[in-house]
Amino acid sequence: MNIRKASCIGLLVLISSLTISTAQAKQGPGPGAQPATAMPSVLSVPPAAQPSANFNADAATDAYLAQIPADASAKSDAYFEGGYWLILWDFLYGAVVCLLLLNLRWSAGMRNLAERITRFKPLQTLIYWAEYLVVTFILGFPLAVYEGYFREHKYGLATQTFGPWMGDQFKDLLVGIVLGGILVMLLFGVVRRLPRTWHIWAALVAFIFAMFTALIAPVFIFPIFNKITPLNDPKITQPILSMAHANGIPAKDVYEIDASRQSTRMSANVSGFGSTMRITLNDNLLRRASPEEIQPVMGHEMGHYVLHHIYKDMLFILVVIVVGFSLLRWSLDWSLKRWGEKWQIRGVGDIAVLPLVLLILSIFGFVFTPIQNTQTRTNEHEADMYGINASRQPDGFAQAAIHLGEYRKMSPGPVEEWIFFDHPSGRHRIHDAMQWKAENLKLFTPQSNP
Numbered sequence: 001m002n003i004r005k006a007s008c009i010g011l012l013v014l015i016s017s018l019t020i021s022t023a024q025a026k027q028g029p030g031p032g033a034q035p036a037t038a039m040p041s042v043l044s045v046p047p048a049a050q051p052s053a054n055f056n057a058d059a060a061t062d063a064y065l066a067q068i069p070a071d072a073s074a075k076s077d078a079y080f081e082g083g084y085w086l087i088l089w090d091f092l093y094g095a096v097v098c099l100l101l102l103n104l105r106w107s108a109g110m111r112n113l114a115e116r117i118t119r120f121k122p123l124q125t126l127i128y129w130a131e132y133l134v135v136t137f138i139l140g141f142p143l144a145v146y147e148g149y150f151r152e153h154k155y156g157l158a159t160q161t162f163g164p165w166m167g168d169q170f171k172d173l174l175v176g177i178v179l180g181g182i183l184v185m186l187l188f189g190v191v192r193r194l195p196r197t198w199h200i201w202a203a204l205v206a207f208i209f210a211m212f213t214a215l216i217a218p219v220f221i222f223p224i225f226n227k228i229t230p231l232n233d234p235k236i237t238q239p240i241l242s243m244a245h246a247n248g249i250p251a252k253d254v255y256e257i258d259a260s261r262q263s264t265r266m267s268a269n270v271s272g273f274g275s276t277m278r279i280t281l282n283d284n285l286l287r288r289a290s291p292e293e294i295q296p297v298m299g300h301e302m303g304h305y306v307l308h309h310i311y312k313d314m315l316f317i318l319v320v321i322v323v324g325f326s327l328l329r330w331s332l333d334w335s336l337k338r339w340g341e342k343w344q345i346r347g348v349g350d351i352a353v354l355p356l357v358l359l360i361l362s363i364f365g366f367v368f369t370p371i372q373n374t375q376t377r378t379n380e381h382e383a384d385m386y387g388i389n390a391s392r393q394p395d396g397f398a399q400a401a402i403h404l405g406e407y408r409k410m411s412p413g414p415v416e417e418w419i420f421f422d423h424p425s426g427r428h429r430i431h432d433a434m435q436w437k438a439e440n441l442k443l444f445t446p447q448s449n450p
């Protein structure tokens with residue numbers, strides 16, 4: 001997600017939260033590039049994490065964390081903590097842009113222009129939407145370029161030069177105009193036809209649209225930004241497919257995405273659902289991680305599938321959208337009574353109301369951040385435990401947690417983790433792995449086998 005989306009396409013933010021995690025998969029490490037926040041590749045299991053009669057999960061966790069150099073920790077903390085402030089700045093910046101569009105009556109002006117071009121209502125909506133996205137793209141650009149380009153380069157997490165980065169921004173804008181355009185035409189059609197009960201029907205339309213987007217994204221949207229190919233290295237795919245089959249997952253292929261085009265981040269993801277569901281590793285993970293590390297990471301992704309997280313997310317999103325649209329209806333009526341005339345907005349069916357809609361939704365989204373994070377983090381924890389169980393590689397998983405610490409603070413406080421973390425912290429993940437190891441020590445002590 002870039003800033004522009006986070007701030008002003010609040011509507012899409014709300015309903016595309018299903019696809020966010022997958023969209024982030026397009027960030028990955030590039031061949032040869034090493035992030036400035038690079039975490040060590042631990043070659044051996046630290047002594048305190050070796051199996052022994054007095055194995056202690058806390059001591060083993062501390063021993064793993066002690067292998068991270070202080071400067072790598074400091075940089076990773078600075079990067080992640082800076083992100084807390086960006087949540088606030090993105091929100092405020094987006095709110096100011098929306099208020100400007102309303103108070104300067106630019107929104108009304110954009111609607112008037114659309115009405116001069118065509119008399120056909122849905123087409124007016126689409127034209128307004130395109131005008132709106134282009135204007136907010138320009139107004140949001142200073143923050144977008146800082147957050148998405150300069151800051152990522154400063155921490156060594158980005159691999160793109162400015163030209164290709166800008167190219168991706170334009171592609172993003174076009175996808176937003178087309179997909180968002182379809183959605184706003186549908187939603188405003190509903191509002192105009194069903195003025196009394198629109199919040200219920202619009203919530204359903206938005207939900208179905210979010211499902212549709214999640215379904216088509218792996219096949220039609222991700223390939224716009226990255227190349228996704230079946231992975232053909234049996235040394236890597238064979239253990240992964242074997243683990244999948246042992247756990248009742250009918251996977252036939254594992255995919256690779258060239259995330260290193262944009263970033264140095266290591267990641268994997270499970271995306272789509274139904275027939276477009278697929279497990280994908282990014283090339284940064286493939287290049288830098290050992291097989292012992294890749295297996296629990298893939299086990300984690302399989303956990304999302306086996307534990308039906310996609311369907312649980314859908315249910316969660318449905319509830320959020322229904323409640324959100326009811327609050328939206330009330331907030332719109334309240335604000336339009338006060339300022340509608342001043343902003344030259346004729347009512348909720350008038351497309352010029354859009355900046356107000358997005359402002360209200362972004363306020364909801366901002367307040368809702370810790371709850372959304374907690375819902376996601378809970379699923380991620382379940383997937384972690386599934387991945388460790390399926391792979392039986394607690395040390396590989398501890399190493400993965402350290403590598404992921406390149407862009408995520410390793411040891412946050414409990415409140416900090418609750419508010420800001422959409423995955424368990426590195427310390428938590430290592431501790432989970434070491435706790436699992438403590439309870440399964442016999443797997444690691446050959447002399448105890450008959």
Ligand SMILES: [Zn+2]
Pocket residue numbers: 300301304380383
């Ligand atoms: Zn996950």
